[in-house]
Amino acid sequence: DPEPQIQNEHLRVLFDPITGHLREIQNLAKGFSLPVFQSFYWYNASTGDALCPQASGAYIFRPNASTPIPVAKRVATRLLKTALVQELHQNFSAWCSQVLRLRPGQPYLELEWTVGPIPVSDGLGKEVISRFETPLRTAGRFYTDSNGRQVLERRRDYRPTWNLNQSEPVAGNYYPVNTRIFIRDQKVQLTVLTDRSQGGSSILDGSLELMVSWGQRGGTPREGTPVTSPCPLQVHRRLLNDDNRGVAEPLDEPGDDGQGLVVRGRHLVLLDTAATAADQHRPQAQEMVTSPYVVLAPGPGPHLRQVSREGLGGHLRQVSREGSPGS
Amino acid sequence: PGDSSALREAVAVAQHHDAVSGTERQHVADDYARQLAKGWDSCQVLVANALSLLGGTKEPLVFCNALNISVCPLSETSAQFTVILYNPLAWGVAWPVRLPVRGTSYAVTDPQGRPVASQVSRDSPKPPVPTEPPCPPCEPLTCPPQVVPVSGVTRWLRGGAGGAPGELLFQAWAPPLGFSTFGVKQLSLGAPWDPPRWPSG
Numbered sequence: 001d002p003e004p005q006i007q008n009e010h011l012r013v014l015f016d017p018i019t020g021h022l023r024e025i026q027n028l029a030k031g032f033s034l035p036v037f038q039s040f041y042w043y044n045a046s047t048g049d050a051l052c053p054q055a056s057g058a059y060i061f062r063p064n065a066s067t068p069i070p071v072a073k074r075v076a077t078r079l080l081k082t083a084l085v086q087e088l089h090q091n092f093s094a095w096c097s098q099v100l101r102l103r104p105g106q107p108y109l110e111l112e113w114t115v116g117p118i119p120v121s122d123g124l125g126k127e128v129i130s131r132f133e134t135p136l137r138t139a140g141r142f143y144t145d146s147n148g149r150q151v152l153e154r155r156r157d158y159r160p161t162w163n164l165n166q167s168e169p170v171a172g173n174y175y176p177v178n179t180r181i182f183i184r185d186q187k188v189q190l191t192v193l194t195d196r197s198q199g200g201s202s203i204l205d206g207s208l209e210l211m212v213s214w215g216q217r218g219g220t221p222r223e224g225t226p227v228t229s230p231c232p233l234q235v236h237r238r239l240l241n242d243d244n245r246g247v248a249e250p251l252d253e254p255g256d257d258g259q260g261l262v263v264r265g266r267h268l269v270l271l272d273t274a275a276t277a278a279d280q281h282r283p284q285a286q287e288m289v290t291s292p293y294v295v296l297a298p299g300p301g302p303h304l305r306q307v308s309r310e311g312l313g314g315h316l317r318q319v320s321r322e323g324s325p326g327s
Numbered sequence: 328p329g330d331s332s333a334l335r336e337a338v339a340v341a342q343h344h345d346a347v348s349g350t351e352r353q354h355v356a357d358d359y360a361r362q363l364a365k366g367w368d369s370c371q372v373l374v375a376n377a378l379s380l381l382g383g384t385k386e387p388l389v390f391c392n393a394l395n396i397s398v399c400p401l402s403e404t405s406a407q408f409t410v411i412l413y414n415p416l417a418w419g420v421a422w423p424v425r426l427p428v429r430g431t432s433y434a435v436t437d438p439q440g441r442p443v444a445s446q447v448s449r450d451s452p453k454p455p456v457p458t459e460p461p462c463p464p465c466e467p468l469t470c471p472p473q474v475v476p477v478s479g480v481t482r483w484l485r486g487g488a489g490g491a492p493g494e495l496l497f498q499a500w501a502p503p504l505g506f507s508t509f510g511v512k513q514l515s516l517g518a519p520w521d522p523p524r525w526p527s528g
Binding site: 059080085103114283292293297298 | 386496
């Protein structure tokens with residue numbers, strides 16, 4: 001297919017016919033587009049060096065170089081187009097794949113990534129990221145939410161309340177992302193919603209990256225503190241050394257079969273004007289956090305087929321009045 | 328009896344900063360997971376009781392917790408089943424339902440009992456990147472349900488051999504803070520599936 005693409009009434013998404021990577025997102029409703037390159041990379045975990053003996057571990061995120069290694073430069077793809085879903089399957093490696101989906105009525109691009117078991121037979125700890133690159137002029141600024149609510153502006157190599165002497169060019173710019181991260185210029189905003197807390201940053205202008213992670217959303221993740229020294233929030237990393245911060249074992253979960261964990265998650269990508277982007281990402285982030293879900297039953301099903309809040313309320317009162325002990 | 332207190336307690340315990348961030352030893356992490364899983368189980372009984380009461384059904388309700396890797400014994404083995412979509416949000420939603428199935432043709436009825444037309448999407452024996460003729464985009468609520476092949480990665484995640492070869496897709500919807508019930512009936516077994524083929528290498 002010389003021009004592989006998927007489309008619905010909101011977005012058209014183009015892929016590179018040679019490498020299979022995401023290449024461009026077009027906002028059809030508002031008539032503009034943005035070149036977006038997305039791929040998976042891994043940072044090689046530091047085991048301590050001449051500069052500092054600190055190794056990367058459960059607590060500490062410390063890559064041993066600023067440039068991550070790409071998982072694959074070319075991607076095997078499969079395209080599936082039906083009336084209900086258009087999706088492109090990407091196979092980066094034996095342990096890294098992704099499905100990009102558009103459905104009718106869906107104003108965002110869904111990326112469902114599957115990562116692991118991370119190979120460590122080469123003796124290298126690996127910290128896997130998904131990185132989005134665009135030509136947006138962002139001047140070192142990016143935005144991450146604090147505990148799913150207030151969105152804070154972050155500036156690369158800078159702290160608003162003290163004069164920072166940056167010693168970690170990558171880890172020193174990572175922040176907690178509980179629901180969303182975005183970059184923008186005067187006109188356009190690229191937002192990525194997460195389905196769990198992850199570490200995120202914008203190491204290069206026009207780019208944003210998320211450390212693929214696992215973990216539940218429950219609990220109250222830390223206030224927006226940088227992740228230089230404290231822990232990088234349950235990232236999907238596989239490390240072979242302890243970081244001497246009290247856990248006293250490397251972060252190397254074996255998983256059920258002893259081969260290492262496999263993690264599957266979702267990123268929702270929204271391309272909008274900077275002025276109106278919040279109209280979409282606020283309700284969409286809420287749908288990610290408290291998602292509708294299906295419950296099944298064998299057989300043809302009940303007579304009462306649809307109940308809304310009023311109905312629910314009425315029924316509860318009716319049930320409790322009729323003697324059921326429900327309080 | 329359903330009970331949400333076990334889950335509440337497990338989530339309270341998991342407020343510990345090492346639980347939230349995963350900076351604990353493996354056996355401690357496993358114990359957090361065990362407490363949460365036990366809490367889930369008893370809380371799901373509570374939710375099922377509520378839906379049964381409000382839905383007026385005596386049938387046992389089933390939560391398929393592994394739908395993200397296309398595993399759901401009930402939809403894979405039943406020729407007829409019901410899908411209840413519960414919506415905890417304060418606004419109505421249209422929601423894509425994707426269930427692993429063995430058949431190749433299904434009929435789905437909406438909460439008002441109206442049929443939703445069914446269409447089968449199968450692998451065509453074309454070159455490595457099989458694409459259907461592009462279908463005209465359709466309004467979310469009028470799209471017919473469809474069965475599409477399960478991806479190779481998902482089958483590998485499920486241990487390869489077993490599991491349903493296809494997935495039933497249809498667009499469901501539910502009112503704010505409410506639920507909708509959809510009926511699903513298998514029409515025909517259809518020809519055996521040929522699994523999707525990745526380009527060699």
